[in-house]
Amino acid sequence: MLTQWYLDAANTLLAQTVQLNIALPEMVVLVPNFQAGQLLVRALTQASGRAVLLPPQILTLPAWAETVVLEDIAVLPDSRRTVLLYQSLKQHAWFDEDALWPMSLELGRLFDELTRQALGLPETAEAFGEQLAMAYGTRTQTAITFEACLVHELWYALVARPQEGVSPAALYVMQLAALARTASVPLCVLYESSLDRQERLFLTAYAHRQVVIRLPAPQGDDATACLRVAWTKGSSLHARAQELACRMPGSPWQGRLQLTGTYGLESEAQAAEAQIRLWLAEGRQRIAVVVQDRLTARRLRALLERTQILVADETGWTLDTTVASAGIMRWLDTVRADFPYPDVLDLLQSQQCCADWQATQREQVISHLQGWLRKHGPVHGWSAWLAVMKAHAVDDPLHQVLLRLHHAAEPLLSQRERALPAWLDVLEDSFRQLGGLMHLSQDQAGAQLLTLLSTRKQELRHVSGLTLNLQEFCRWLDHALQGAQFVDSRVDSPLVFTHLAASRLRDFDAVLLLGADARQWMPSGANSVFFNQSVRATLGLSTQTELLEQFEQDTAALLAHAPVTRVLWQLRQGDEDNPLAPGFERLDLLHQMAWGTSLRDTSLLQWVRPGLAQTGTSAGSPRPVAHTRLIPEQISVSAYRSLMDCPYQFFIRHVLGLSAQDDIRADMVKSDYGQVVHAILHDFHRAFPRVTDLSTDAAEAALQAISRTHFSRFSDQDFFVRAWQARWREKIPNYLQWQRDREQDGWCWHEGEIDAARTWAVDDQHHVTLKGRIDRIDSGVHGWSVLDYKTGATNTLKQDAKSADESVQLAAYAVLAAQAVGGDAMIAQAAFVSLDDVATLTVAVDESPPMIAACSAERLVSLFKAMYAGTPLPANGRTTSCARCEVRGVCRRDHWLA
Ligand code: SF4
CATH class of the missing domain: 3.40.50.300 (P-loop containing nucleotide triphosphate hydrolases)
Structure with a gap:
């Protein structure tokens, strides 16, 4: 156009x-x-x-x-100016260490702005302070004096160093x-x-x-006039809409601009992909995607590239978000934290460590190390790693990897403080020793990163009087990477991802705006930590209002010149509504008032995967069918619970047999505690089935002694072990009292830790066996009681006992206990024993145990029948189940609910 x-x-x-x-x-x-x-x-x-x-x-x-x-004219590079500002701020000790680099960068930006706006500062800090006080409209001086001194002093400190050269902004x-x-x-x-x-x-x-x-800017058409009417503030929008409708009987935007709210990141990316494909099918070639939302853009790019639609990305990302930068920072963090084992494992799994090794060789080392850690416990600190290294032969790959880490870390740790260029040399050397330098240079972002570091080394080589420790150097590096842009220039395509300012006077066949919500569709910048908006205006600096005007002008020009535009945004962000940007909202309102129709259009969502386009709930979740051959013939009580909680979780864990490897655990965790308490009580009751026969002191002494023996299997140096042990010992008198009360009620410990199983025919060819270990069975005058010890929250147990049928556990144990004692009818009680409350409690099911046992068995058989018949196993776990689900990453719940 x-x-x-x-x-x-x-x-x-x-x-x-x-x-x-x-x-x-x-x-x-x-x-x-x-x-x-x-x-x-x-x-x-x-x-x-x-x-x-x-x-x-x-x-x-x-x-x-x-x-x-x-x-x-010597030029003072921005990087060098930032370092000089940092040096001054550090000497003055005005701010925390953490704030020094951001503050130096912010000051540099402010000075550039002053230069670009042709503004100078008064000659004295007092005069500047007065100027600021007038702009702020206050006589309260303290904060203003500080702000004025800070800016003034550092500005003149730079001016007073002409030998350092002029900034690029001043050079311009x-x-x-x-x-x-x-x-x-x-x-x-x-x-x-x-x-x-x-x-x-x-x-x-x-x-x-x-x-x-x-040359005059392109004149707009009716559509531009309409935009101007919508975006001009002032008289009633309704009156303006009526007047517009008289001038333009037909809407200039109908069919040219469509506003589509989507249901999350994935939904927005899929809608964008669908729109681009539709436009390409219509023969539109030059398509611009104006990106205000980088995350959605990343996803959209991946969706498009999946089907070989290439994107020329003019927006790029900051270098710190690339894998190459992450590898360097990970290495430095690992060294600084003194090699905690999770970081070491992460490092070994990354491409930047031992990149010269074969992948299989590295995987073997990782697997061997994981096994070693599982067996011997976690390792933290370089001296502990040295012991691991020595425990392996010199030609063992694990020994060699650890030796390599040692050599790579040495230069970083050999000296406390260095100048920045010296740190950059050492970093390069260290990364080379690690075996990652070659890999970096072969990667596009990695090569840009190496060039950046080499440039910075040159620029900073003459800075004198500033030495940094490793932590300060890491902070500097982090900001340096954040401040550099990585643009992948290898792709040339008519489909471009760009930003609004770069779209000026460009001709496109179609335009798609991504992230057009009120939060994101706005200009960046002008949010300096120095001076509020009215002071900026008084000083002659650009204000948010001016930037917004320019932004609106660019948006209007882009829309006016594109034959078609689709505006996309996400209707919700997390739990909150995410409204459309006010400019588009006003345009839509005006459109409705003038021509009676809305510009909102949901037809595009028909191309979005079902579920993402509807409610954002589980409609898009996986629903696999279990292959008959893989359906297990035996099922534990916990697997049965998994099947009830979420069939897809059951499918992954018990049909496919996938499960996360045990974590390498640094501390005793609650599940260990639970197991120890189970074992203590079993040993105690086997030795003393009837507690009433013992004196209070004797019972307590016996239980304390057995407890000590079991806890002694764990290191008594471990804070967590001592904490869990103290917690249990505190509960012993309560438990013994509960046991005595129970014996008073006629219950007597019969047996513990009983392995039981029961089998049913599912159909002519298949059987299913339920098996499990029952914590305890008591005998009583009315029958048997099946008990399950619990160290979890009593409220949850009460809930579970109320809905025993659904939460499975007690019902399944009732089924197994009946098998163990010789008949359903004999089970008089099924209960949890809550060991974690102030007093030990019996939390029994309300319903008749034989009845819930029969229902549970019947349901298990019918579920297996359905499974053999090919009924899908959907991912439909409740939030509580999902929160602790170990296969969450496989079912990708967070992805299809996004
Ligand atoms: S995360 Fe939730 S929906 Fe996904 S498998 Fe686990 S329990 Fe099921």
């Missing part, structure tokens, strides 16, 4: 060359971006009617300024001034409104010596 505008611009330029009696190459044309320049060349060729044309010099203003070489200003001074060719400017104050001053100065042609 910009074609005509470019043709008009080309004709104007050609006419100007005639009028000025110059050839086209004698003119400079400033464009907002390189792509706009290409469009202009094409239009000039067409307008000139020639097959070949010598174009004017077309470039952006910064690119033009860069052609000016200023003699004897000087280059512009030189261009204006030596203006020798006519100049033409496209999209002047995007220039900052210094650049506009340059145009004015240039115009004193040469002709400056300012």
Whole structure:
């Protein structure tokens, strides 16, 4: 849609060359971006009617300024200026160590802004303080004085070091001034409104010596007028809508702009993918995706690349989000934390460690190390790792890996403080020893990272008087990586991911806006920690309002020039509503008032996977069918519970037989505690089936002694062991009292830790066997009692006992106990014994144990019948089950609920 505008611009330029009696190459044309320049060349060729044309010099203003070489001007690179600011802040001790790098960067940005806005500071801190106080409209001086002193002192500290050179921002200003001074060719400017104050001053100065042609911005059509009406604040929107409807009987946006709310990240990415495919099928080639939401963009890119649709990504990501940076930071963190075993395992699993080894060799070492840790317990601290290394032969791969870590860490730890370039040398050396340098250089982001570090080393080599320790160096590195952009320039595609400012004067067949919600669809910047918005305005710095105006102007221009635009956003973020950006909301409201229809359109969601497009619930979850051959013939009580909790969890764990390996545990955890208490009580009751026969002291002494023996299997140096032991010993008198009360009620310990099983026929060919270990069976006058010891929360047990049928456990134990004692009818009680409350409690099921046992058996058989018949096993766990589910990563619940 910009074609005509470019043709008009080309004709104007050609006419100007005639009028000025110059050839086209004698003119400079400033464009907002390189792509706009290409469009202009094409239009000039067409307008000139020639097959070949010598174009004017077309470039952006910064690119033009860069052609000016200023003699004897040293440049102070941003990285070096940040370090100088850091040095000053550190000397003053005004802020915490953690804040020094961010504050140095923030000050650097502020100084650049002052430079770019052609602003200086008064000569004294007092005068600046007064200026600020007036801007703040207050006489309360303390905070203002500090802010004024800080900014003023550091600004002048840099000014007072002319030998350090000028900042790139100041150099740019000087280059512009030189261009204006030596203006020798006519100049033409496209999209002047995007220039900052210094650049506009340059145009004015240039115009004193040469002709400056300012091409008017493209005129909008009815759609632009409509946008202006919607986005102008003032009189009633309703009145404006009525007036608009009189002027324009038909909506200029109908069919040209669609607003689609989606149900989460995945839903937005899928909707975007569907839209792009639809446009490609319609023959639209040049498609822009304007990205305000990087996460969704990442997912969209992956979806598109899955089907070989390539994306030219102009937005890039910060270098610290790349795998290459993560590898370096992981290594430094591991060294700083003195090699905790999880970090060492992570490191070995990464590509950056021992990258010169075969993958299988590395996997064997990792597996061997995991096994070793499982057997011998966790390792922390380099001296402990040395012991592990020595425990393995010199030619053992584990020995070699640990030796390599040792050599790689040595240079980092050999000296406490160093200058930054020295740290960068040491880091390189260390990473080489680790075997990761080669891998980095072969990866695109890794190569950019190495170039960045080498550049920084050069830039910082003459900084004197600043040494940093390892922690400070890591902080610096972190900020340096955050401040660098990684752009993958290998892909050339008409489908581009871009940002709003880079879309100026570009021609697209279709535009998709990603992340157009109120939170994200807004300009970044102008949120400096220095000065509030009104003070910024008073000082002449750009304000949020000005940035917003520019942002709206760019949005309007983009929409106005695109034949079709789809606006996407997520309706909810977590548990909260996520409204559409106010500008689009107002446009839609105006549209409804003027033409009676909304621009909202959900038709695109038909292409989004079911479930994502509806409620964001489990409709998109997996529903596998178990292969008959894989259906287990035996099922434990906990597997039965898993089947009831979530069939998909059962499928993964008990049909496919996948389970997470045991964690390498550093501490005694609650499950260990539970097992120890079970074993203690079993030993105690086997020795003393009837506690009433013992004196209180004797019973307690016996139980205490057995408890000590069991806990002694764990290290008494372990804080957690001692804590769990103390907790149990505290509960012993309560337990003994509960046991005595129980004996009073006629119950007598009969047997513990009983392995039991029961088998049913599912159909003619299949059987299922339920098996389990019963904690305890008591005998009583009315029959048998099956008991399950629990160290968990009593409230949960009460819930489970109330719904024993559903929560399975007691019902299943009742089934097994009946088998053990010789008949369903004999089970008089099924209960949990809650050991964790202030007093030991019996939490028995309300319903008749034989009845719940029969129901439980019947249900188990019918579930297996359905499984053999091919009924799917859906992932439909409740939130509580999902919270502790070990296969959550496989079922990807977080993904399809996103
Ligand atoms: S996370 Fe939830 S839905 Fe997924 S398998 Fe586990 S219990 Fe089932």
